[in-house]
Amino acid sequence: MESDLRIAGTNSRPDIVAWAASEDGKVVPWVVIEIKSGASSSKPEFVLPQVAQYASTLGTADNYVVMGTKWFKADRSFRRLEPVSGPTPPPFGSHGEVDDPAVVEPLLTNWLASLTREMAPRELPVGLPTLEGFSVTNEAYWRAAMRAIADTTSRSGFAQHSSSPLIAALVARLIGNRLEGLVLDPFSGVGSFLWAVADRVRGAMERGESPPNVRLLGVELEERTAAIARAIGEIAGVPTDIVAGDAFRVELPMSSAIVTAPPVGMRLPQPYELLNGRVTTDMDLAAVDLSLRHLEEGGRAVILLPRSFVYRSSGDAYREYLANEFRVGALIGTPRGAVPGTSFAGVVLVIDKGDAPGETFVGQAADDDWQVQLGVEGALTKAAVDHLDGFSEIWS
Known part of the structure; x- marks a missing residue:
């Protein structure tokens, strides 16, 4: 899932945040992936401080850097990167209960944006989108909907x-x-x-x-x-x-x-x-x-x-x-x-x-x-x- 999570106190956000089930069955941010290309790809360790900041804020368990086609996994101390073939499957599975509005907010923001575009077809069906395979709490859906409305309010065609x-x-x-x-x-x-x-x-x-x-x-x-x-x-x-x-x-x-x-x-x-x-x-x-x-x-x-x-x-x-x-x-x-x-x-x-x-x-x-x-x-x-x-x- 592509991230819309901006890190507090900075102007940056992870390239990709993936959610998975925690030990208690709640869906939480589990993986951060930073994707780099070009000249910076020769020294992937330069990305570690940024990845460490994301992990500290989001509480992710696994953190990766992708350079071209090569994958690297950060160690727990964020001092080195280990080459890997790809991300490790989450130990508790990828399905569970979602009680974090941040997981649902991008989905609802995109839903509102698609419905409020001037060129959106009038016959477009209207109904709250769902996260297939996940159980979303009412509170998470509600808070995400309120944030999505606030985010979309400033856009032309919707503010009125x-x-x-x-x-x-x-x-x-x-x-x-x-x-x-x-x-x-x-x-x-x-x-x-x-x-x-x-x-x-x-x-x-x-x-x-x-x-x-x-x-x-x-x-x-x-x-x-x-x-x-x-x-x-x-x-x-x-x-x-x-x-x-x-x-x-x-x-x-x-x-x-x-x-x-x-x-x-x-x-x-x-x-x-x-x-x-x-x-x-x-x-x-x-x-x-x-x-x-x-x-x-x-x-x-x-x-x-x-x-x-x-x-x-x-x-x-x-x-x-x-x-x-x-x-x-x-x-x-x-x-x-x-x-x-x-x-x-x-x-x-x-x-x-x-x-x-x-x-x-x-x-x-x-x-x-x-x-x-x-x-x-x-x-x-x-x-x-x-x-x-x-x-x-x-x-x-």
Whole structure:
């Protein structure tokens, strides 16, 4: 298996890493192979320090250097290379249980890349790839899928369907103590916000806590993206349904919480009547309104929007309506670059339905350390949760 494992603290990675079963039946990195050619092939020992570093990091048992057609095996001290005919078969076999996400991540990253290429055929079947002959734990599949999404988020053609893992985690965190029942994302894309909610539930289960009774529902306009999200939802560990369709046309259920990031820079093809009686084709206003219409009393909506939402004159009347009729609990500004695939600065809007209007927490993450401030344990995140729910030490 070709390696995508980059060694921490360096810009290098092994040419090949092969996995095999350990004595306890777990699949682990077993072999490192460095392949050299040209002038460097005359002195294979020069490669030993690099191979030793890989072995120390990965914990591989057998380590090889290939020079042209010749194989060499490093001794345990990494001081010399012994000529061999080829790699030694692993003593415990090559099949076992995979519980390391790093083993599965390249497979899922390539799977996502193949499905999100502009020229990918629309009839391409969508389903999570498997490692034939291996039993992969749900946790390994899940963590690998989350890493693959994060890795693919920055690529053109995919960023519009996904969100930064950090922003997604922030949105899930801001649900606070309202996390119960159905959580809806009417513009779900590949499901980034829903998966962050699933992570909160999974984290509670891992800590032996009693997680809330949560179900996830995503609505995505693009069929292929919905199919990708549906495949990932099968391993979420939380009951999940992904529907392909237009959120403004499908029948949406009432929900306990809503997390979403509507499409950026779009206008509706037909006028939409807002709750305050006014009509608009502004996607941001309509998306917020749609969310509130399908939010139960006592529920919370957490919505990522362009920052212009808070000052556009065309939205003055509707923002005043929100402030008078709902509890606008928080407005948290994100800097440019925080939303993949865009150059706009964003704002996370938190609205509680059924609560009396009150003070709004307003915060702006600094450009230079926004990832720290908006992390799950970041100062800005904790301050916002304190304001929303009166405490910050909720399970995350």
